[in-house]
Amino acid sequence: MEIVGNPSVTVNNISKIEEGAPGTLSFLANPKYTHHIYTTNSSIVLVNKDFVAENEIKATLIKVENAYASIAALLNLVEQARPKRAGIEKNVHIDESVNIPDTHYIGAFSYISPNVILGNNISIYPHVYIGDNVRIGDNVTLYPGVKIYHDCVIGNNCTIHAGAVIGGDGFGFAPTETGYQKIAQIGNVILEDQVEIGANTTIDRATMGSTIIRKGAKIDNLVQIAHNVEIGSNTVMAAQVGVAGSTKIGSQCMFGGQVGVAGHITIGNNVNIGAQSGIPNHVEANQNILGYPAQPARDFARQAVMIKKLPDLNQTIKNLEKEIQALKKKLNE
Amino acid sequence: MEIVGNPSVTVNNISKIEEGAPGTLSFLANPKYTHHIYTTNSSIVLVNKDFVAENEIKATLIKVENAYASIAALLNLVEQARPKRAGIEKNVHIDESVNIPDTHYIGAFSYISPNVILGNNISIYPHVYIGDNVRIGDNVTLYPGVKIYHDCVIGNNCTIHAGAVIGGDGFGFAPTETGYQKIAQIGNVILEDQVEIGANTTIDRATMGSTIIRKGAKIDNLVQIAHNVEIGSNTVMAAQVGVAGSTKIGSQCMFGGQVGVAGHITIGNNVNIGAQSGIPNHVEANQNILGYPAQPARDFARQAVMIKKLPDLNQTIKNLEKEIQALKKKLNE
Amino acid sequence: MEIVGNPSVTVNNISKIEEGAPGTLSFLANPKYTHHIYTTNSSIVLVNKDFVAENEIKATLIKVENAYASIAALLNLVEQARPKRAGIEKNVHIDESVNIPDTHYIGAFSYISPNVILGNNISIYPHVYIGDNVRIGDNVTLYPGVKIYHDCVIGNNCTIHAGAVIGGDGFGFAPTETGYQKIAQIGNVILEDQVEIGANTTIDRATMGSTIIRKGAKIDNLVQIAHNVEIGSNTVMAAQVGVAGSTKIGSQCMFGGQVGVAGHITIGNNVNIGAQSGIPNHVEANQNILGYPAQPARDFARQAVMIKKLPDLNQTIKNLEKEIQALKKKLNE
Numbered sequence: 001m002e003i004v005g006n007p008s009v010t011v012n013n014i015s016k017i018e019e020g021a022p023g024t025l026s027f028l029a030n031p032k033y034t035h036h037i038y039t040t041n042s043s044i045v046l047v048n049k050d051f052v053a054e055n056e057i058k059a060t061l062i063k064v065e066n067a068y069a070s071i072a073a074l075l076n077l078v079e080q081a082r083p084k085r086a087g088i089e090k091n092v093h094i095d096e097s098v099n100i101p102d103t104h105y106i107g108a109f110s111y112i113s114p115n116v117i118l119g120n121n122i123s124i125y126p127h128v129y130i131g132d133n134v135r136i137g138d139n140v141t142l143y144p145g146v147k148i149y150h151d152c153v154i155g156n157n158c159t160i161h162a163g164a165v166i167g168g169d170g171f172g173f174a175p176t177e178t179g180y181q182k183i184a185q186i187g188n189v190i191l192e193d194q195v196e197i198g199a200n201t202t203i204d205r206a207t208m209g210s211t212i213i214r215k216g217a218k219i220d221n222l223v224q225i226a227h228n229v230e231i232g233s234n235t236v237m238a239a240q241v242g243v244a245g246s247t248k249i250g251s252q253c254m255f256g257g258q259v260g261v262a263g264h265i266t267i268g269n270n271v272n273i274g275a276q277s278g279i280p281n282h283v284e285a286n287q288n289i290l291g292y293p294a295q296p297a298r299d300f301a302r303q304a305v306m307i308k309k310l311p312d313l314n315q316t317i318k319n320l321e322k323e324i325q326a327l328k329k330k331l332n333e
Numbered sequence: 334m335e336i337v338g339n340p341s342v343t344v345n346n347i348s349k350i351e352e353g354a355p356g357t358l359s360f361l362a363n364p365k366y367t368h369h370i371y372t373t374n375s376s377i378v379l380v381n382k383d384f385v386a387e388n389e390i391k392a393t394l395i396k397v398e399n400a401y402a403s404i405a406a407l408l409n410l411v412e413q414a415r416p417k418r419a420g421i422e423k424n425v426h427i428d429e430s431v432n433i434p435d436t437h438y439i440g441a442f443s444y445i446s447p448n449v450i451l452g453n454n455i456s457i458y459p460h461v462y463i464g465d466n467v468r469i470g471d472n473v474t475l476y477p478g479v480k481i482y483h484d485c486v487i488g489n490n491c492t493i494h495a496g497a498v499i500g501g502d503g504f505g506f507a508p509t510e511t512g513y514q515k516i517a518q519i520g521n522v523i524l525e526d527q528v529e530i531g532a533n534t535t536i537d538r539a540t541m542g543s544t545i546i547r548k549g550a551k552i553d554n555l556v557q558i559a560h561n562v563e564i565g566s567n568t569v570m571a572a573q574v575g576v577a578g579s580t581k582i583g584s585q586c587m588f589g590g591q592v593g594v595a596g597h598i599t600i601g602n603n604v605n606i607g608a609q610s611g612i613p614n615h616v617e618a619n620q621n622i623l624g625y626p627a628q629p630a631r632d633f634a635r636q637a638v639m640i641k642k643l644p645d646l647n648q649t650i651k652n653l654e655k656e657i658q659a660l661k662k663k664l665n666e
Numbered sequence: 667m668e669i670v671g672n673p674s675v676t677v678n679n680i681s682k683i684e685e686g687a688p689g690t691l692s693f694l695a696n697p698k699y700t701h702h703i704y705t706t707n708s709s710i711v712l713v714n715k716d717f718v719a720e721n722e723i724k725a726t727l728i729k730v731e732n733a734y735a736s737i738a739a740l741l742n743l744v745e746q747a748r749p750k751r752a753g754i755e756k757n758v759h760i761d762e763s764v765n766i767p768d769t770h771y772i773g774a775f776s777y778i779s780p781n782v783i784l785g786n787n788i789s790i791y792p793h794v795y796i797g798d799n800v801r802i803g804d805n806v807t808l809y810p811g812v813k814i815y816h817d818c819v820i821g822n823n824c825t826i827h828a829g830a831v832i833g834g835d836g837f838g839f840a841p842t843e844t845g846y847q848k849i850a851q852i853g854n855v856i857l858e859d860q861v862e863i864g865a866n867t868t869i870d871r872a873t874m875g876s877t878i879i880r881k882g883a884k885i886d887n888l889v890q891i892a893h894n895v896e897i898g899s900n901t902v903m904a905a906q907v908g909v910a911g912s913t914k915i916g917s918q919c920m921f922g923g924q925v926g927v928a929g930h931i932t933i934g935n936n937v938n939i940g941a942q943s944g945i946p947n948h949v950e951a952n953q954n955i956l957g958y959p960a961q962p963a964r965d966f967a968r969q970a971v972m973i974k975k976l977p978d979l980n981q982t983i984k985n986l987e988k989e990i991q992a993l994k995k996k997l998n999e
Contacts, residue, residue: 163496200533202532257910264365278591313972426774460793478829480793480828514738535864626970649983
């Protein structure tokens with residue numbers, strides 16, 4: 001670590017470099033934001049050690065190995081300094097069959113059903129519903145209004161944000177002469193360890209067996225995961241993605257927002273899918289795909305260019321037709 | 334029913350054929366899964382009576398008229414064997430004007446407003462909110478955290494999953510010189526009988542009159558139904574569909590996930606709409622449409638093929654131009 | 667105001683003109699609905715003063731300056747006549763540090779954390795969660811199940827519909843060799859005055875600084891607003907829109923449903939974006955754009971027409987190739 005500028009300056013908050021105010025610390029990691037460093041009012045800026053200033057900089061610079069990792073560590077320190085909730089508040093509904101762990105927060109109006117098993121160091125915010133036989137691992141945080149239907153399993157170190165619904169019925173109906181008949185959904189949902197689920201996301205229980213979100217997967221807000229889907233380890237899905245039933249998705253994938261994935265297909269490991277893409281068929285590992293229906297991102301880009309040229313192309317073809325007519329006429333003269 | 338193999342084998346659970354374990358019963362209905370029957374470890378497999386094995390099968394087969402219907406019946410039996418909740422838990426808020434029916438479950442922290450009318454055999458899970466004057470039919474299940482605004486009507490045999498919001502304000506604002514002014518939404522939502530609504534789905538109340546979901550319609554998670562929409566009988570909508578205001582949708586339609594439908598249009602009966610399609614205009618009955626903007630599925634498929642060929646087509650046109658230039662030159666020699 | 671027809675007719679409800687029943691008042695503002703005026707059973711129809719009947723009309727007409735504004739005013743009168751909730755219900759959780767304002771409704775099972783500041787004339791429906799240090803302005807309504815995480819700020823005259831989540835963590839993770847590491851999200855969300863937020867919408871807190879929804883913006887149901895986004899004044903977003911992180915959107919924009927907006931971009935003022943469009947890059951002010959990727963609406967329309975013609979165009983090109991071959995052959999004879 002190297003300090004460039006006044007080493008005795010102090011700060012009491014963290015800010016974005018483009019919004020920096022005196023008394024705050026900012027960081028510069030994304031080169032697109034480099035120009036802000038010459039105008040920022042932040043008192044301190046964390047930069048990568050290879051940063052070379054091209055103009056004068058008011059702020060004190062702290063050069064570190066990895067500015068992004070350093071700011072992340074600082075943010076975590078700030079977060080950890082927030083007062084922690086602990087204990088059981090009044091007005092909770094906890095079935096007498098449930099053992100309360102030594103370390104816990106259980107907020108008012110939360111509801112814990114019979115035979116639920118709770119790990120250590122759990123935080124259950126107000127208005128959480130936990131159904132019968134649910135198992136919850138250690139260091140789990142359930143934010144306000146999370147609902148977990150019966151029989152589901154939440155691994156260690158999972159975080160589920162407000163309003164998410166884990167284990168609602170899969171969408172299964174059999175057509176009959178008098179209308180649709182519901183297929184009972186007797187499976188469950190399993191979140192493995194280190195999974196984070198966004199606000200108001202819905203993950204349906206399996207018809208039979210389990211819908212599974214594997215270790216380290218991160219799922220953003222308002223995502224729909226249908227029954228019997230499997231999401232691989234460390235796969236990341238942005239908001240409003242939808243995955244239809246029984247599809248298996250590999251590990252280390254990245255999904256942009258609003259992607260839709262058909263049912264009963266397989267997506268390999270390390271697949272990147274651009275925002276709003278539609279995936280109708282199997283996808284091999286290590287692809288970078290985009291579009292509706294999705295295809296290799298390079299092909300999509302070329303076709304997008306061509307589509308814009310279509311009116312011109314149409315005119316070119318009309319011109320060619322005329323030229324050919326002219327040629328024919330001339331040839332027949 | 335015919336049994337092929339060891340008739341005395343016993344099972345204690347149901348599994349998918351591809352995940353079958355000893356002691357479980359599986360089924361085979363979708364021909365795509367046929368190959369699993371030769372390797373499954375399930376002890377029993379339900380198959381259609383016309384199934385003919387092409388290789389050796391370890392499992393005992395039970396041949397039935399319709400394997401899918403049989404497994405559905407079995408799943409329902411399993412579901413029905415789960416313990417049923419009954420009675421009124423402590424810590425509920427029920428207005429004194431409300432009559433409690435003879436058969437019911439009303440979970441802790443649920444809230445029932447003045448003049449609500451409740452049918453028989455209702456299950457109201459924890460954290461449910463029911464607004465003033467709401468009417469709820471017989472055999473209705475409201476899962477945790479369902480919110481029903483005032484004046485809405487829920488028919489018999491309806492199921493509403495966790496977090497769904499029925500009767501929120503339609504999105505109506507009039508532009509004025511000082512910004513948008515809210516248009517009061519004084520209508521309601523009517524769910525007819527046998528309707529199922531998915532988790533975190535939102536169905537807005539009508540500006541005036543009613544937003545109506547007709548008998549037997551099934552709506553998946555995270556769907557948005559705007560004010561004054563009508564959804565026909567036995568229409569099925571997959572997750573994340575959005576329908577804009579005042580649109581009327583026929584009966585027996587099937588919508589794939591993430592479909593978007595414009596406002597003030599009409600969609601006929603028996604229309605199938607592929608996932609992620611955008612529907613800007615009226616759609617006649619008995620169509621099978623797809624795309625953005627949607628068109629007959631066959632046309633969409635042909636155009637999708639053509640779009641992939643566009644770069645080649647562009648090259649072909651360039652070649653034609655050169656050939657014509659060559660011809661012209663030759664002709665002028 | 668001018669009355670045409672029986673001036674002594676009375677009504678006791680408001681209806682849409684196409685559903686009009688005797689004893690109700692309807693309005694005609696959208697010319698598309700004009701034909702209904704000749705068949706409606708409504709007893710009174712509000713029309714613009716320049717309306718000229720082309721056939722006989724049963725209903726009494728009231729001619730006004732602006733039929734739409736008049737009906738809006740009437741709807742607001744009806745809405746205001748509904749009984750208002752007031753006072754604090756039993757079974758609330760209010761931290762002792764919180765001052766309750768003079769005018770308020772606080773519903774059962776709502777939860778108010780330490781150091782929350784509440785404005786006058788607030789309505790907090792059941793099952794609302796308000797986190798530590800949240801500030802809420804005057805005349806705010808929070809419908810059932812709204813969740814507001816710590817440190818967020820809600821302006822005056824805001825309305826937040828059921829199930830919306832304000833201030834959940836932004837979706838930020840740093841890749842490491844052992845999987846993703848969470849980036850703490852220490853910022854907040856600010857809703858300025860006159861903002862309305864739809865049911866089950868999610869607005870994430872900033873990583874640092876604030877996610878900001880400016881004065882008068884109206885956001886529909888199931889919308890996702892990511893961390894550090896800014897939405898300009900009087901901008902309107904239809905349901906299921908998603909905006910990725912750090913994007914800045916101008917004022918007076920209109921977004922159709924299901925639009926997706928990339929992160930770290932800027933959209934100018936007065937931009938209209940058609941439903942389901944995808945916005946990958948910056949957009950200048952005063953545009954009308956559409957498509958995936960979005961482009962000027964006129965270009966999109968022309969290209970959509972061309973895409974439909976692609977199979978024909980392909981045939982034309984094949985014909986041209988044949989003609990050229992024929993010409994070449996003839997020329998070489």
